[in-house]
Amino acid sequence: MARLFDLNPQQLQAVTTTSGPVLILAGAGTGKTRVITTRISYLLHQGIEPEKILAVTFTNKAAKEMRERVSSMIERANSRKLTICTFHALCVKILRSDIDKLGYKTNFAIYDETDQLDLIRKAISCLATPIEKLDANLARNYISKAKNQRLKIAPAEKDLTAAVFHRYQQDLQNYNAVDFDDLLVLATRLLEEFPDVQAKWERRFDFVMVDEFQDTNQLQMELVHHLARVHQNVCVVGDDDQSIYGWRGAEISNILEFEHHFSRPTIIKLEQNYRSTNAILGVANSVIRHNPRRRPKSLWSENGDGDRIRVVQVPDDEEEANFVTSDIQRLQLSEHVPWTDFAVIFRMNAQSRLLEANLRRLQIPYRIVGSRSFFDRREVKDLLAYLSCIANPQDDISLLRIINTPARGIGPSTIQSALAFSNSEKKSLCEIFRSDSFQAQLTKRSSLGIRQFVELIDSYETKLSQPLTRIADVVTELVRDIGYIENLRRSCNSPEEALNREENVREMIRTLSEYESRGGDGLPGFLAETSLDRDRQEDSDPGKEGVTLITFHAAKGLEFPHVFLVGIEESILPHARSKLEGSIDEERRLFYVGITRAMRTLAISYCANRKKYGSPTPCYPSSFLQDLDPHCTEIVNFHELTTKPANESTARSHFAKMRELLARKDPGCS
DNA sequence: AATCGTCTGCTTTTT
């Protein structure tokens, strides 16, 4: 059983208050995950059936971590019966059994942002006129916002954006596909409009817990409402001060006005921090205090005062990178701090370039968190598109992706006429391909290509419908059959690229094979899981370890002994656009999130000059810096820092830097 | 069908 005596009084209250609405305001580093996992284990100990407990998270990573940590406290058989998943995965569960009520089939495809954008572009090209144009990305943002606010569009709206929205939604349904937002919209609709579905799900769980509640949007709130309507045993955990996804539709009022959504909740504040020194918490508190709309909290710890926070002005972005890297090197040499203990946090990904260059030069290992996902790779998307076509023949976006990959003589003109047919006959491309009237008007070559393609898809559909077939084996066969690897090699510019892409194909098949070994739920299940869990290679790629380069957003939830916040300048943090959009508070929370990542030391730097879009631009220190508690900070003179080595090890790193500088200026070795 | 060139427009990105 969980060790309740390890908890502080507030944590204990959070764990043992199990009935009725509970709001746990968990400040940064206050043992939030421990509270949730202990609470689950406590519920089980009280005799609650594991099937009756639901814990919802935002990311698969969080769900996985939570399940692992609970598993270590309780019996294995019980932990398997718990439902711990993301909002989106929960919605897929709800939709799988009843989506037919809304006019979709259970083998529906889930479209990611790329598919979504393709489809929106198609709608725009159909509807836009030479006078009225629309940016696909803008349209996507609009559509996503509209869906999350549950806006209904009239079919005959004259505004182009609305027309595109309508067309897009129609296309999705025709393709038997849903986008990420639809997962929430449709699941909520099922619960609202169909009493039998509602009855099923409001009895399904007796205890509902939601992690990172400050990031929920309106729809997610409604969903939680439905699930907890009868018993009201809903426990939400979050921190309004760490709400940094407002721009993605997160509704901070869900946590700020929780008592309007669930009546008379127990509200528990966790303020004892187990991560940072009091100097770090001091500046964190002094910054976040300036936000007007918040639930007042003040973090403290028993970890002692620690070093003062260094605030460093540097001449320009080059010197900033130099400062960070040489400081990392200095600490590593003098105190044998492992590289993994360092993180550099920035507002924009573009800021990592100089840092990377510097770290490479000094041969310091590093990793960049948040680079493009495995599942966005061309070759992976291609294979998934094949599978998606086989699983759901209506999925035109996937079909279009692979119709001529590898090339089989089906060019743009053939595709154009197929699309025209499909529009006028209101049938999916797959059906059009089979119709004689369409085949009749084609050249021999394209007609042959189409017939071969249709046969290919049919034959693999048959293969996969045989019982006891391993999907991974069939895919291996498919890859060989269509000569995909050869095609890939031809389209690559370098042998390394080809090798890398081939490896991705193998990795993809491995993932599939692994999915089947752990008793997966067929092809649709695999496709749903892959489109909802897009970063597994991060942990399966342990070779990359070192200094972490990461954005403020991506750093939420992580901690590092030594942290550098760089580019803390007006118009970077807060970002220039936030002033126009009135989201300075969110920028301040972003700063707060960055500060509270640090465990032992924290350095904050800003430049006097910075290269922006190629040309040097003067910079001004962020207005947030004025709020830092002066008792916890020291202003560091950059000049002194780099010219006065204090002891042997700093001298060594200094020499290393000098050598490096000299090497850089030597025209002979660039 | 592929490739080259020019234009544009610039955060953050859990699913």
Next chain:
DNA sequence: GCAGACGATT
């Protein structure tokens, strides 16, 4: 200053 998108060229 660079990437991504789109259009014109071979």
